[in-house]
Amino acid sequence: MAFIRQMAGYGVAKVLPGLIGLITVPLWIRLFGDASYAMYTSIWVVTNFSASVAVGWLRQGLLRYAGNSKFSLGTVPLLTLFACVVIGAFPPVVLTIIMVSQQDSAPGIFLATIAYAVLNSLYLVVQAQTQRDGEANRYAVAEFIRAVVALAASVLLGETMGVAPASAMVGGYAISTLLALVTLRVRRSSGSRGTRTSAVGRVLWTYGWPMSIWLALAQVLAYFDRLILIPYVSAAEIGQYAAVSDLIVRGVGMVAFPITMVAHPVIMTRWNAGHHIEALRANRHFLGLTALAGLACVVVLTFAGRPLIEWLLGTPAPDLLLIVALAVGGGMWQVALQAHKPLELAGRTKLMTVMLALVCVLTLAALIMLVPAFGTNAAAVIFAMGATAYVIGSVIASRSVK
Known part of the structure; x- marks a missing residue:
């Protein structure tokens, strides 16, 4: 029964956001145009590639040691987490500098990209902790919030507030990722408490760094x-x-x-x-x-x-x-x-x-x-x-x- 409940929860986490995605992509194409979607998707690809390199090792390490409370998000040094998130934000920002043109507001797309890159990395790590704790319902709710708010916020920014198209799409995802992150951290799971030590980081790194490279390569293959x-x-x-x-x-x-x-x-x-x-x-x-x-x-x-x-x-x-x-x-x-x-x-x-x-x-x-x-x-x-x-x-x- 526990297996069935978890599968149903993770099914909801993919199906509902997936259905919303089937609405989001066509709506963005119709509202913002193909060219703006091309800029958005390029930023999205590089942001996820960067996150795979920067925090992928931590994410995979947490999943690998599921059931072992000594190796959880609550035992990872905060400085390590901060450094990984900051490093992960650089490539998307560099890409934005290269791609930005008169068609989009430079300050807006820069701020949106930085916010999205930082929040996305944090979200992926916290999401991994949630998955390893078997909190399928919380995982599903966060994914649902991320999908719904991204669509609503992007339309509000672009159509109501006059924000440039690519900035509206990236900014919408930044806002939705923040709300989803808050949802995952409303209640700290029992597996997330512990003493933060550098030894934990080394163990997770030893296992996870090849997977971090693997995750980055997966982005290369797919996108x-x-x-x-x-x-x-x-x-x-x-x-x-x-x-x-x-x-x-x-x-x-x-x-x-x-x-x-x-x-x-x-x-x-x-x-x-x-x-x-x-x-x-x-x-x-x-x-x-x-x-x-x-x-x-x-x-x-x-x-x-x-x-x-x-x-x-x-x-x-x-x-x-x-x-x-x-x-x-x-x-x-x-x-x-x-x-x-x-x-x-x-x-x-x-x-x-x-x-x-x-x-x-x-x-x-x-x-x-x-x-x-x-x-x-x-x-x-x-x-x-x-x-x-x-x-x-x-x-x-x-x-x-x-």
Whole structure:
């Protein structure tokens, strides 16, 4: 029963925000335009990449030691947390300086980007503590608040207060992230109290730094195609591609990711208790469920994707090839999060990072070679191939884990 309740809670945490996202992306495209959405999504990509590098190690370390109160957010030195958050804010700000133009208010977009980058890093860390504590309902409420307020605040800023489009979108997410962060910290969980020592930080760093690099590389695989497209297609076309990609990839994640969210603490707790065979058996079960969920999404989008996207965005639908490729890529990426779990359990995070780095190098090389000639279709197909390659490598490498 506890498993079912947690799965329902995490399902709500993905489904409701996902549904709101299906409203947000088309509405932003209609209100703010493709070019402004392209600027917003570029800032969003770099912000999440930066957060993966800066606080990803801490987030993964907290999840890895689920059930062990000695290694919780409450035992991490505050100076360490502060330094990571500050470091994570630099790349998005640099990108904003490069991208800002007369089309947007420079002070506004700078302030919005700084606020969003700082709050996003803090939110990801606190969210990890919430997940490891099994507080599915609180997790779901925070995600819901983040999605709803981002939409409402962006529309209020852009349409009522006259804030420039990209600033309104980024600023809306900054406001919503702040409110979601407050929601997660209304009540400190029992696992978040303890003595803050540098030794805790070293233990979490030792486990988490390869995963931090892995998380950054995951952003490269899934989203850097938008940055590669910048020299070759118009801002409007990048915005359209990003919108379609967000709808499809996040939509698939909305369906499949609740399984992964529930699986992680279940599998980690069994492994940490010494029940390795049970943990691996549970992982295979969750892997099968994730694959079935992804396959279902691909089938639905193959037959209904073009009219659905055309209806949502109010623009001509992209090629079916692009839609199917993005669906396959999104589904395979959800499968990948489960397929590499045995390597994560065995502490082989460096191997995971090396495999993903190799996939990213090949992916970036393919993008650079093919995007100039084939545009967004090439970007979508290459994403699907990269995600599939990582799944295959993870399955092969995991066979040695006992």
